[in-house]
Amino acid sequence: MGASEGPKEREVPEAETTETTENIENTENTEAESDSAEAATAGGHIDDAERAARQAALDQLMELMRPAVQADGGDLVVVDVDYDAGIVEVQLQGACGSCAISALTLQGGVERLLRQRLSWVTEVRGDVDESIDFLESSSLGRGGYVPRAE
Numbered sequence: 806m807g808a809s810e811g812p813k814e815r816e817v818p819e820a821e822t823t824e825t826t827e828n829i830e831n832t833e834n835t836e837a838e839s840d841s842a843e844a845a846t847a848g849g850h851i852d853d854a855e856r857a858a859r860q861a862a863l864d865q866l867m868e869l870m871r872p873a874v875q876a877d878g879g880d881l882v883v884v885d886v887d888y889d890a891g892i893v894e895v896q897l898q899g900a901c902g903s904c905a906i907s908a909l910t911l912q913g914g915v916e917r918l919l920r921q922r923l924s925w926v927t928e929v930r931g932d933v934d935e936s937i938d939f940l941e942s943s944s945l946g947r948g949g950y951v952p953r954a955e
């Protein structure tokens with residue numbers, strides 16, 4: 806390119822501009838949805854339909870995670886959920902009470918999955934049920950745990 810030549814403008818085909826416009830509109834819609842989700846979790850109240858959708862998504866994800874914990878003799882239960890604030894409290898039970906990596910399971914597994922897959926989750930609180938004896942808990946390892954009937 807010589808000193809007297811300016812940048813050349815490229816003609817953009819109509820199909821390409823339509824795609825770009827659609828992408829921008831989709832991005833704006835997604836941003837608007839996430840803004841409303843953030844507003845709801847920032848202390849606002851959500852409607853019954855949104856609460857039901859959040860509960861169903863949480864239940865589905867918990868049922869996805871539970872078999873992995875149960876295979877090692879434990880269980881993963883939801884203790885409390887604040888759907889408006891996005892706070893989920895879970896508890897590891899059974900053999901998890903004697904497991905050295907329970908904290909890693911809560912933080913690296915359960916919390917990570919809940920936050921990644923459920924955009925409305927802002928905080929995950931978790932603990933390990935240590936109400937059963939350590940020796941009993943350790944004997945439940947590798948699939949010996951049977952959840953208590955409630």
